[in-house]
Amino acid sequence: AVPHVSSSCKGHTHQNGNLPNVTIFGTGGTIASKGTSNTQTTNYKVGVTIEALVEAVPELCNISNVSGLQVSNVDSGSINSTILLHLARYVNADMANPISHGSVVTHGTDTLEETAFFLDLTVKTHKPVVMTGAMRPSTAISADGPLNLYQAVKLAGSDEARDRGVLIVLNDRIGSAYTTTKNNANSLDTFYATEQGQLGFFIDQVPKFYSSPSTPRNKPHFSIGDADFLPQVDILYGYQDANPALVEASVRSGAKGIIFAGVGAGGWSESGLKAAQRMYNETGIPMVFSRRTEDGFAGGDSIYSFQMTSGFLNPQKARIMLQLALLENYGNEEIRALFYGQ
Numbered sequence: 001a002v003p004h005v006s007s008s009c010k011g012h013t014h015q016n017g018n019l020p021n022v023t024i025f026g027t028g029g030t031i032a033s034k035g036t037s038n039t040q041t042t043n044y045k046v047g048v049t050i051e052a053l054v055e056a057v058p059e060l061c062n063i064s065n066v067s068g069l070q071v072s073n074v075d076s077g078s079i080n081s082t083i084l085l086h087l088a089r090y091v092n093a094d095m096a097n098p099i100s101h102g103s104v105v106t107h108g109t110d111t112l113e114e115t116a117f118f119l120d121l122t123v124k125t126h127k128p129v130v131m132t133g134a135m136r137p138s139t140a141i142s143a144d145g146p147l148n149l150y151q152a153v154k155l156a157g158s159d160e161a162r163d164r165g166v167l168i169v170l171n172d173r174i175g176s177a178y179t180t181t182k183n184n185a186n187s188l189d190t191f192y193a194t195e196q197g198q199l200g201f202f203i204d205q206v207p208k209f210y211s212s213p214s215t216p217r218n219k220p221h222f223s224i225g226d227a228d229f230l231p232q233v234d235i236l237y238g239y240q241d242a243n244p245a246l247v248e249a250s251v252r253s254g255a256k257g258i259i260f261a262g263v264g265a266g267g268w269s270e271s272g273l274k275a276a277q278r279m280y281n282e283t284g285i286p287m288v289f290s291r292r293t294e295d296g297f298a299g300g301d302s303i304y305s306f307q308m309t310s311g312f313l314n315p316q317k318a319r320i321m322l323q324l325a326l327l328e329n330y331g332n333e334e335i336r337a338l339f340y341g342q
């Protein structure tokens with residue numbers, strides 16, 4: 001269950017029955033960070049609480065009865081599977097509460113798409129679940145966090161956002177957890193979608209969707225049970241002359257599956273593939289070939305029968321899906337079919 005959270009709107013002792021109830025789950029990231037001056041936009045420190053984030057945007061209380069819960073307060077590179085599993089349980093419980101209209105998760109942008117995709121595959125709800133973050137710390141001139149948070153809460157309180165899976169909001173754009181990825185390490189307008197497109201845009205803080213709700217083809221759902229962590233799945237990056245020994249190193253350190261961020265549409269060197277085949281013969285662990293390019297489809301003819309391909313999923317999303325499939329004890333043929341549908 002979600003620990004009891006009281007309204008974060010100071011002076012609002014009663015819920016306003018005309019406004020939607022929205023819970024914000026804080027996990028950290030730049031949106032929750034502070035620099036030592038208002039021009040500092042690198043090397044700032046995470047640590048601003050979810051209460052302080054909400055207090056900084058009193059306008060949130062005009063559009064929702066907002067409550068906050070601190071799940072973690074870390075850079076998103078430090079989000080681990082234990083935090084993911086807790087977060088999924090909290091959001092599932094919040095969405096099962098009839099009085100909740102939607103959930104918001106604030107998160108570092110570096111791995112935001114991984115958490116969004118994880119929640120998309122593990123939270124069962126028709127209600128809006130919206131993730132947001134920021135590219136500038138809360139102390140910066142023109143910090144982007146406050147308006148991103150406002151738009152995320154607005155979206156979580158909107159009926160039009162239902163039945164669209166987990167949504168990602170940053171810099172006015174509304175994207176799907178399935179297709180949105182971080183594209184630029186520094187700029188504000190970093191989240192946009194792959195070929196499959198954006199879902200909508202904010203005009204004067206009103207969400208405008210381009211189309212009625214739709215669901216990604218063959219989208220699975222995974223129930224996470226009472227797991228405390230996810231199986232180890234490593235990602236190996238493809239490059240010329242990729243070191244074949246890394247496959248074995250990954251297996252020996254406990255990997256239960258490997259994602260290859262392959263060259264082109266999932267390619268890998270011949271010597272690397274032979275090393276992977278040897279490790280596959282020894283362990284039978286699933287090996288899924290994705291792409292190191294920003295966009296595209298990894299699939300088609302594989303050289304070796306053990307190779308699986310990730311379809312449109314990028315390596316980091318393929319990893320989340322493989323972890324969840326392994327957690328649910330999918331066999332290799334089921335995993336192959338799962339990825340074949342993506």
Ligand SMILES: NC(=O)C[C@H](N)C(=O)O
Pocket residue numbers: 028029030031074075076077107108109110111133134135136
């Ligand atoms: N813009 C950000 O949020 C980056 C930050 N390093 C993170 O936690 O992901």
